[in-house]
Amino acid sequence: MSDYDTVSAEVEHEEEIPEDHPRYQDLITRHRIEKGVEKGITHLQGMHAEGRGSAFDYLLGEETIPSANDAERAAAAQLLLADHPVLSINGNVAALVPAEMVALADATGADLEVNLFNRTPERLTAIAEHLREHGADDVKGLEADARIPNLDHKRSKVDAEGIYEADVVLVPLEDGDRAEALDEMGKTEIVIDLNPLSRSPQVADVPIVDNIIRAVPAITEHARELADADDDELQAIIDDFDRERALEAAEERIRSGDL
């Protein structure tokens, strides 16, 4: 754990990090976030949040536990069954999984919407540009002409034709206040968060306790497998998923896993 810095932080391109390095995933993650800060995509606090997440991932064993895989399959089914699914993108999400979010949007027919806690025009533009560099066609959230009720003005901004009217939203790495407010709007909420007891996964219909680097490609893979499934099959996967059991399994793993 404290060995976080035994690989030089001066790696310029992630290709320089050897794939067989035992800390490969962690190093890639940190590298992408650091580049995100440099590019104005990620807030400095995002580096802190990512560090916190990495501690929980370490306690989870840095792997997708079976209950998280179930959640990822249920998330794919929710997105496929939705009338209007939206994937919410903040600074850390954009830095960590830009191409992966674009692929998930493609696989599920979802919109991409930038939604920032520390919202500035510069960051919005940088993130939209970054997503387009990674294959996004349409990026919502720049207009932000609607408001989520019960949230501070600045943090409540969403697109009327995006998150505001979505029936299913994926909000990875989301803060508790916004996750609660979206829940109160009646959205079906899919959350990715490494701490099973934080508020966001607690209020989610589908809490995914997994590293976003693993979770997003996994949801996409499930969505591709389920591309030809009919509504009944998708609904059965959703009904079969037990959110309480998933949260408990994650907590159990954190408490009893190899430290």
Next chain:
Amino acid sequence: MSDYDTVSAEVEHEEEIPEDHPRYQDLITRHRIEKGVEKGITHLQGMHAEGRGSAFDYLLGEETIPSANDAERAAAAQLLLADHPVLSINGNVAALVPAEMVALADATGADLEVNLFNRTPERLTAIAEHLREHGADDVKGLEADARIPNLDHKRSKVDAEGIYEADVVLVPLEDGDRAEALDEMGKTEIVIDLNPLSRSPQVADVPIVDNIIRAVPAITEHARELADADDDELQAIIDDFDRERALEAAEERIRSGDL
């Protein structure tokens, strides 16, 4: 946990953070690190490391557990009994507890030495200046005319009259390689680290599993209480301290504490 960002990151001075805020300590910590990055004191990776630490602190209950208090008392005794104690300062330590490290140096007669993983002249100067602003007279580590054996050239630099010849060193938030190398030099090593199973506390004579924000003032307080103690009393405190038991108690707390 995911509520980390419900206080605006735009607080300019830490006095603006209300002391009765339930997340006061965490907010102060993040604020200081963020300012440290802005001032060129703290490496971006330090923000990540601090985030990781905060997750372990959360699992510890964000308080000094009894075994950590024992370790802090043993650390004070070690520093007081030493012929030449040195307190090692890196970017996170300088950002988080500059005045507190100066106070500890005063209370124990220890030297302060800047010792950086990502060593650049600019960061060395910024940190030395920052310590002087917080009351330090003499700051070692700028010359770095000696080398710790068995470490990369760049990371091995220390002062011949500082860490190199010290008998007792306090190395808070230290990476595992350097902690091991110092241990191999035969130093009595005091480590502050929130993950009991990381390498640095594992090799330490006195592993302190506590938040540095709480730990350093606590060591100073013990040192002041022990100012008139004779060598036998100090030695008895040291002999009475059980490093294995302290590490086990911290791990037990992390596993069984309120998540």
